Amino acid sequence: MTALPQTQTSRIINTLRRQIAGGSLAPGHKLPAERELAVLFDTTRITVKDALSMLEAEGLIYREERRGWFVSRPRLIYNPVSRSHFHQLVHSQQRTAETQVLACESVVASGELVADMGLAPLSRLIRICRARRIDGRTVLYVEHFLRPELFPDIEQQDLSRSLTDLYRQQYGLEYGRSRFDICPTAARGEAARVLNLAQGSPVLAVSRINYDQYDRVIDCDREIWRHDAVRIRVESRHTH
Structure with a gap:
């Protein structure tokens, strides 16, 4: 059975989620700017923002005003x-x-x-x-x-x-x-x-x-x- 293709949003989410779970992106690590992530994943900033917002809702990352996105520490x-x-x-x-x-x-x-x-x-x-x-x-x-x-x-x-x-x-x-x-x-x-x-x-x-x-x-x-x-x-x- 052929797997359904990933959307751009889910591709970003799954990539970041795996790297957080594997420790490549450690707690407190600052993520690249949204513009950089858009270039990295060859997509738009709107798509990147949607993906990051979903990861934020899961508690995996957090945003600070004027500072950017960070990997969450243990709750x-x-x-x-x-x-x-x-x-x-x-x-x-x-x-x-x-x-x-x-x-x-x-x-x-x-x-x-x-x-x-x-x-x-x-x-x-x-x-x-x-x-x-x-x-x-x-x-x-x-x-x-x-x-x-x-x-x-x-x-x-x-x-x-x-x-x-x-x-x-x-x-x-x-x-x-x-x-x-x-x-x-x-x-x-x-x-x-x-x-x-x-x-x-x-x-x-x-x-x-x-x-x-x-x-x-x-x-x-x-x-x-x-x-x-x-x-x-x-x-x-x-x-x-």
């Missing part, structure tokens, strides 16, 4: 139910982690946060914004919204450290239960800028409402992940 295995903090999680997978504090300010809670956190209308929250890196690459933009009455003078603390540890050591608060929402979305505004993504690029959003040991809502985390950098894995427990 971080992330269980959002786990209480491991970011640096601990990354180090446990033999990777390096960094956190940069971008902002700490008092804000009026949005209508969505008022509803999600059970607040009075026009309540104020402390907003902490951070960028987080794995192996030197920014992969996570996160906003934390804290109830200010529970965290006096928190702006004077080292906010690049684990907030889990900070809550426990400085404020005597332990995380209890949490409520999660996980969904794919599009990068917008500050998140796109920090993650070096074009506006509208695919990202994974993880939103978490956290309660303390007294079952009080204490904060809300909103994480925006580069979609090629993370794999969500949650193990269920068998109960009798």
Whole structure:
């Protein structure tokens, strides 16, 4: 039986996929410019862009604004139910982690946060914004919204450290239960800028409402992940 001929797009995809799988194109390797790939494969830039977009959707490559296309590094295995903090999680997978504090300010809670956190209308929250890196690459933009009455003078603390540890050591608060929402979305505004993504690029959003040991809502985390950098894995427990 005669095999169907490959389209130009599938030829590019299969060639790059094989070279990535074989290690010829190693994680972090910068791909040739789209114009060069078009010449190499004797096709148009539109066809090259289609092929690269499909490989990006698979998480095999990623694009950075004004820098080009790169081979993706292994995804971080992330269980959002786990209480491991970011640096601990990354180090446990033999990777390096960094956190940069971008902002700490008092804000009026949005209508969505008022509803999600059970607040009075026009309540104020402390907003902490951070960028987080794995192996030197920014992969996570996160906003934390804290109830200010529970965290006096928190702006004077080292906010690049684990907030889990900070809550426990400085404020005597332990995380209890949490409520999660996980969904794919599009990068917008500050998140796109920090993650070096074009506006509208695919990202994974993880939103978490956290309660303390007294079952009080204490904060809300909103994480925006580069979609090629993370794999969500949650193990269920068998109960009798």
